[in-house]
Amino acid sequence: MSEEPERCILDASAVLAYLHREPGGDAVALFLDSGLISAVNLSEVAARIVEKGASPAQAVALVEDLGLEVVPVDRPCAYQAAWLRGATRPLGLSLADRICLATAKQHGLPAVTMDRSWADLQIGVQINVLR
Numbered sequence: 001m002s003e004e005p006e007r008c009i010l011d012a013s014a015v016l017a018y019l020h021r022e023p024g025g026d027a028v029a030l031f032l033d034s035g036l037i038s039a040v041n042l043s044e045v046a047a048r049i050v051e052k053g054a055s056p057a058q059a060v061a062l063v064e065d066l067g068l069e070v071v072p073v074d075r076p077c078a079y080q081a082a083w084l085r086g087a088t089r090p091l092g093l094s095l096a097d098r099i100c101l102a103t104a105k106q107h108g109l110p111a112v113t114m115d116r117s118w119a120d121l122q123i124g125v126q127i128n129v130l131r
Contacts, residue, residue: 009104010035010068011113012044012096014130019049019062024114024131031112036069038077040099077102084123091117101125 008031015037017025037045042063049059073081080102081095088098097115101123104111110126111118118127 011100012041013114027130038103044096
């Protein structure tokens, strides 16, 4: 009997690495069945897919085929992301990055990313850097 993968919040960088078959992207496959993604990070993924030349319909199909549970960004999450700005600003994290971290914190789940700069963050969130 295999153990069920740990639930986690996926950062846009992780989903994009998987979709674009980038280094480390294969490790993301282990989290797809149990992974969640914030609505903001979903938007980031779709935008990047379209930037690479896909149509909006193709982007939707690619993302929806992953079967990720999409987590809405509510007021507490928005404020948590705002409070993370000071700790993450020196690393250049974007709003989408902070939303991912805030969502992870709010749900008590680890965040999964490809962004190595997250590894040293001490913000009360378990961070799994996959490359």
